[in-house]
Amino acid sequence: xxxxxxxxxxxxxxxxxxxxxxxxxxxxxxxxxxxxxxxxxxxxxxxxxxxxxxxxxxxxxxxxxxxxxxxxxxxxxxxxxxxxxxxxxxxxxxxxxxxxxxxxxxxxxxxxxxxxxxxxxxxxxxxxxxxxxxxxxxxxxxxxxxxxxxxxxxxxxxxxxxxxxxxxxxxxxxxxxxxxxxxxxxxxxxxxxxxxxxxx
Amino acid sequence: xxxxxxxxxxxxxxxxxxxxxxxxxxxxxxxxxxxxxxxxxxxxxxxxxxxxxxxxxxxxxxxxxxxxxxxxxxxxxxxxxxxxxxxxxxxxxxxxxxxxxxxxxxxxxxxxxxxxxxxxxxxxxxxxxxxxxxxxxxxxxxxxxxxxxxxxxxxxxxxxxxxxxxxxxxxxxxxxxxxxxxxxxxxxxxxxxxxxxxxxxxxxxxxxxx
Numbered sequence: 001x002x003x004x005x006x007x008x009x010x011x012x013x014x015x016x017x018x019x020x021x022x023x024x025x026x027x028x029x030x031x032x033x034x035x036x037x038x039x040x041x042x043x044x045x046x047x048x049x050x051x052x053x054x055x056x057x058x059x060x061x062x063x064x065x066x067x068x069x070x071x072x073x074x075x076x077x078x079x080x081x082x083x084x085x086x087x088x089x090x091x092x093x094x095x096x097x098x099x100x101x102x103x104x105x106x107x108x109x110x111x112x113x114x115x116x117x118x119x120x121x122x123x124x125x126x127x128x129x130x131x132x133x134x135x136x137x138x139x140x141x142x143x144x145x146x147x148x149x150x151x152x153x154x155x156x157x158x159x160x161x162x163x164x165x166x167x168x169x170x171x172x173x174x175x176x177x178x179x180x181x182x183x184x185x186x187x188x189x190x191x192x193x194x195x196x197x198x199x200x
Numbered sequence: 201x202x203x204x205x206x207x208x209x210x211x212x213x214x215x216x217x218x219x220x221x222x223x224x225x226x227x228x229x230x231x232x233x234x235x236x237x238x239x240x241x242x243x244x245x246x247x248x249x250x251x252x253x254x255x256x257x258x259x260x261x262x263x264x265x266x267x268x269x270x271x272x273x274x275x276x277x278x279x280x281x282x283x284x285x286x287x288x289x290x291x292x293x294x295x296x297x298x299x300x301x302x303x304x305x306x307x308x309x310x311x312x313x314x315x316x317x318x319x320x321x322x323x324x325x326x327x328x329x330x331x332x333x334x335x336x337x338x339x340x341x342x343x344x345x346x347x348x349x350x351x352x353x354x355x356x357x358x359x360x361x362x363x364x365x366x367x368x369x370x371x372x373x374x375x376x377x378x379x380x381x382x383x384x385x386x387x388x389x390x391x392x393x394x395x396x397x398x399x400x401x402x403x404x405x406x407x408x409x410x
Binding site for chain 2: 006009010013027028029030031032033034035036037038039040041096097099181182184186187188189191192199
C-alpha cells in the first residue's frame with residue numbers, strides 16, 4: 001500500500017537518479033591553441049630569402065628569442081653568429097639532442113647511448129663537420145649562461161672525441177639562453193632548453 | 201514498499217562500491233588520431249616527406265598519463281601501451297599526417313631516413329588524462345602541451361610552435377574508452393592546428409601569414 005510518505009521517498013530517489021544522469025550528460029569541452037610560433041630562417045640563400053623578406057609574414061617571423069639583448073654587445077656578437085656550416089641533407093640531420101640537468105654540464109648516463117649513436121653516424125660520414133650548440137634555460141644571467149652553454153657544448157664534443165671522432169670534425173658554440181626551444185616558464189620547458197644541439 | 205526502496209538503494213550502493221573501488225590497475229589507452237574528424241584540411245600540393253622523430257618526454261613525471269580516482273577510494277592508472285608516451289604521440293601524429301596526404305614515417309633517434317624533406321621532432325611538455333568519480337558521474341579531464349620543431353632539410357630553416365589542448369567531459373557510467381576518446385579528440389584537434397598554421401612551399405614547411 002502506498003502512503004504519502006513512501007510516495008515522497010520514491011519520488012525523491014527517482015529525482016536524484018534523474019538529476020545525476022542529466023548532470024553527467026551535460027558537458028564536453030575541448031579547446032586547443034597554438035603558442036610561440038617562430039620561424040628561424042635557414043642558411044641556404046635560395047630557400048631562406050623568401051622566408052625572410054615577405055612583409056606579410058614579418059611580424060610572425062621575428063621571434064623575440066632571436067633578438068640579442070641590446071645591453072650586452074659581447075653576447076650579441078656571438079648570438080647573431082650564423083651556423084658555421086649549412087645543415088646538410090640526409091643522415092646527419094637526425095642527430096639527437098643531449099639534455100642536461102640544471103646548472104650542470106655533465107653528460108647524463110641516459111644520454112650516452114644516443115651520443116654513441118650520433119658518433120656512429122659521424123664516423124660513417126667523416127667528411128662532415130659538426131657544430132655543437134650549447135643552450136641553457138632562462139635562469140641566470142646571459143653571461144653566465146653563455147659560459148655554461150659553452151661548457152655543455154665542450155663536454156659533448158669531448159665525449160664524441162673520446163668515442164673516436166676527430167676534433168677537427170667538431171666545432172662548438174654557445175647561445176646561452178638566447179635561443180630557447182621553448183619559451184614557457186616551467187620546469188618541463190627549462191629542461192628542453194638545457195641541451196646541446198647538433199648542427200651538421 | 202519502504203523495504204523495497206531500501207533494497208533497491210542498497211543494491212545500487214553495493215554495485216557502485218564494487219564497481220568503483222580502486223584496484224590500482226593500469227588502464228592502457230590507445231592513442232590514435234580521430235581521422236574522421238570533420239574538417240576540410242587540404243592535402244599539400246606536393247608530396248612532402250616528413251620524418252617524425254620519437255618525441256622527447258619532457259614531463260616532470262615521465263611515464264603514465266594520469267589517474268582514475270574512484271568514488272570510494274583507490275586509484276587506477278592510465279598509461280599508453282608500451283609505456284613510451286613520446287613514441288605513441290609521434291606515431292599518432294604520423295598517422296594523422298598520413299591521413300592528410302603527407303608521406304610521414306616515424307624514425308628513432310639516430311636512425312636515418314633518406315629523401316626526407318622535413319624532420320619533425322617534439323617534446324611532450326604535458327600529456328595527462330585524469331578521471332574523478334563522484335556521486336552519479338565521473339569527470340574526465342585531459343591536457344596536452346607539445347613543443348614541435350620542424351626542420352626543413354633543404355635550407356635548414358626551422359618552424360617551431362607549441363600546441364596546447366585541453367578537454368573535459370562528464371559521464372554517468374565511466375568506461376576507459378571515454379577517457380581514450382577525449383584524449384584522442386584533444387590530440388587530433390591540436391594536430392589540426394599544426395596543419396592549419398603551416399603551409400608547404402616547394403617542399404619546405406612554412407608558417408602561414410598571420
